[in-house]
Amino acid sequence: MKDEIQKICKKYHYDKTRLLDIYWDIQKYFNYIPQNAVEILASELDISLSQLKDTLSFYHFFHQKPAGEIQIYVDTSAICELYGAHDVIKCFESHLNCKVGSTDPSGKFGLYTTSCIGMSDQAPAALIQNIPVGRLNPNKIKRIVSDLKNGILPLIQVTNTVQKKADVLLGTYTLGECINTLKTITPTEVIKTVTDSGIRGRGGAGFATGKKWALCSAQTEKTRYIVCNADEGEPGTFKDRYLLRYFPQLVFEGMIIAARSVGAQQGILYLRAEYSYLKGHLEKALAEMRQKQLLGKNILKIPDFDFDIRIQLGAGSYVVGEETALLESLEGKRGEPRVRPPFPVEQGYLGKPTIVNNVETLASVARIIKNGAQWYRKFGTELSPGTKLLSVSGDCEKPGIYEVEWGLSVGKLLELVKATNPMAIQIGGASGICLSAKDIDRKIAFEDIPTGGSVMIFNKKRDLLKIMKNFIEFFVAESCGCCVPCRAGNIVLNEQMEYILSGEAAKVDLQRIKHWAGIIGPSSRCGLGQTCINPILTSMQAFPKLYSEKVKEHEALFRPFDVKEKTSEYDNIVKAHQNRHGDIS
Numbered sequence: 300m301k302d303e304i305q306k307i308c309k310k311y312h313y314d315k316t317r318l319l320d321i322y323w324d325i326q327k328y329f330n331y332i333p334q335n336a337v338e339i340l341a342s343e344l345d346i347s348l349s350q351l352k353d354t355l356s357f358y359h360f361f362h363q364k365p366a367g368e369i370q371i372y373v374d375t376s377a378i379c380e381l382y383g384a385h386d387v388i389k390c391f392e393s394h395l396n397c398k399v400g401s402t403d404p405s406g407k408f409g410l411y412t413t414s415c416i417g418m419s420d421q422a423p424a425a426l427i428q429n430i431p432v433g434r435l436n437p438n439k440i441k442r443i444v445s446d447l448k449n450g451i452l453p454l455i456q457v458t459n460t461v462q463k464k465a466d467v468l469l470g471t472y473t474l475g476e477c478i479n480t481l482k483t484i485t486p487t488e489v490i491k492t493v494t495d496s497g498i499r500g501r502g503g504a505g506f507a508t509g510k511k512w513a514l515c516s517a518q519t520e521k522t523r524y525i526v527c528n529a530d531e532g533e534p535g536t537f538k539d540r541y542l543l544r545y546f547p548q549l550v551f552e553g554m555i556i557a558a559r560s561v562g563a564q565q566g567i568l569y570l571r572a573e574y575s576y577l578k579g580h581l582e583k584a585l586a587e588m589r590q591k592q593l594l595g596k597n598i599l600k601i602p603d604f605d606f607d608i609r610i611q612l613g614a615g616s617y618v619v620g621e622e623t624a625l626l627e628s629l630e631g632k633r634g635e636p637r638v639r640p641p642f643p644v645e646q647g648y649l650g651k652p653t654i655v656n657n658v659e660t661l662a663s664v665a666r667i668i669k670n671g672a673q674w675y676r677k678f679g680t681e682l683s684p685g686t687k688l689l690s691v692s693g694d695c696e697k698p699g700i701y702e703v704e705w706g707l708s709v710g711k712l713l714e715l716v717k718a719t720n721p722m723a724i725q726i727g728g729a730s731g732i733c734l735s736a737k738d739i740d741r742k743i744a745f746e747d748i749p750t751g752g753s754v755m756i757f758n759k760k761r762d763l764l765k766i767m768k769n770f771i772e773f774f775v776a777e778s779c780g781c782c783v784p785c786r787a788g789n790i791v792l793n794e795q796m797e798y799i800l801s802g803e804a805a806k807v808d809l810q811r812i813k814h815w816a817g818i819i820g821p822s823s824r825c826g827l828g829q830t831c832i833n834p835i836l837t838s839m840q841a842f843p844k845l846y847s848e849k850v851k852e853h854e855a856l857f858r859p860f861d862v863k864e865k866t867s868e869y870d871n872i873v874k875a876h877q878n879r880h881g882d883i884s
């Protein structure tokens with residue numbers, strides 16, 4: 300084992316920041332990451348065992364027990380659940396003869412669940428040995444398992460349906476056409492153009508991109524980095540999947556432009572593990588750019604303009620989509636959000652000024668630099684210029700990717716996607732807001748409904764409360780646990796939703812939900828805790844009857860408190876500790 304671990308460490312030049320890659324290689328070799336491999340790693344990389352375990356235990360796709368040669372992850376996000384994820388799990392269980400969360404008796408197959416894999420437009424879906432497969436049904440599963448048993452992996456089955464193009468982001472594109480402009484404008488002019496365009500970050504928070512770049516450029520430290528956040532993990536979103544597949548070089552041009560503006564020499568694209576099947580494709584796109592001297596030394600023959608990009612694969616974590624958590628992950632650590640300030644533009648990757656922008660922002664910036672700020676401002680609204688990519692899924696006739704101008708009304712969107720009989724529209728993913736069909740005049744724009752792009756539509760046959768429960772369960776699983784209000788508060792909200800769904804809740808439980816939401820949101824460190832309360836609060840507002848019908852009139856129910864059950868987890872921790880270290884008393 301030692302030889303193999305050393306070989307892997309050597310491949311990554313014993314670079315501690317490449318710990319995720321090292322773990323991926325170890326897992327590929329052993330099908331999991333054995334305890335003694337971690338011990339060897341501790342001495343090879345000179346990292347403490349506890350830090351290594353910290354990182355290892357944080358990521359969803361890393362296993363510390365044998366996890367099967369072929370690992371199957373069924374997507375249990377809200378849309379996949381509506382389209383039968385539960386039956387998909389049962390079907391795999393029966394064909395593989397194993398229970399979800401474990402391996403089959405031979406140890407060849409491992410069956411697990413995971414949150415959104417970016418396939419909500421073709422639900423129900425699963426990742427099979429990192430290969431996405433959508434529109435699963437019993438016959439398809441039977442065939443897949445039979446093929447797998449004969450050593451045949453499924454083909455990648457991703458359909459990218461673009462339902463609407465606005466010719467801003469998704470128009471025609473020729474390699475190099477955007478960065479060509481860099482020959483004629485200075486870095487200061489680049490930042491001015493981006494600022495004048497008014498573009499705001501497409502990840503959801505909407506920070507002005509030009510301002511971010513100007514702040515980075517103003518730092519005294521001259522080593523700077525450009526990071527592309529390709530970790531779209533918001534349930535229901537899949538539009539970056541499309542950009543990365545069909546416009547990777549447009550995204551890379553955006554990174555090159557950002558690099559030129561602040562004088563960065565290295566860029567990293569952080570690719571979510573669920574999109575690992577795109578890694579080879581992205582590497583090929585980079586190789587072509589290097590070959591055409593659009594990356595590397597003296598790009599476009601501009602003296603001293605040296606910049607290159609590498610791809611970093613994630614390992615499964617929603618919160619890593621938060622920019623400071625992403626930087627931690629890039630440094631080979633747990634993806635826990637940092638306390639801000641300092642902001643990444645001041646102290647980002649390896650403590651150096653760093654621009655972190657998402658895939659869509661960078662692709663948009665490339666178009667802006669080619670066509671100019673005034674051209675961009677012709678689209679959208681004054682406060683939200685340009686266009687936005689939406690990932691539409693759920694109960695509509697035309698799910699898929701839409702490029703729309705900011706300012707589009709909800710009513711117009713429902714018409715475009717042909718949503719007949721919609722009851723609720725969840726905009727912005729699990730952390731977004733829940734609207735009713737009455738909200739047709741609301742606008743998708745930073746001044747009204749900002750969004751990272753996920754739009755999920757639920758018709759009147761759906762149980763909205765169950766969908767809300769799915770969202771809360773997702774936050775319980777994805778909270779990094781740093782802040783007590785987020786860690787414990789989501790568990791409380793989940794419990795309250797259980798009471799409501801089982802008919803055990805009283806009116807006071809609805810007040811409790813609001814009370815807890817009032818604590819969790821304002822006292823959480825990062826966007827996850829600050830926004831996880833949105834769906835439940837907004838759905839209570841939009842559909843008060845759905846909740847009130849489920850709760851009883853009386854003040855409060857007496858719920859027996861089982862001390863043994865409530866303390867069982869603590870007992871297990873104590874037992875585990877005793878097994879390792881002896882009696883703790």
Ligand code: SF4
Nearest residue numbers: 779781782785825828
């Ligand atoms: Fe972690 Fe939640 Fe705190 Fe964010 S809010 S840092 S996810 S515990």
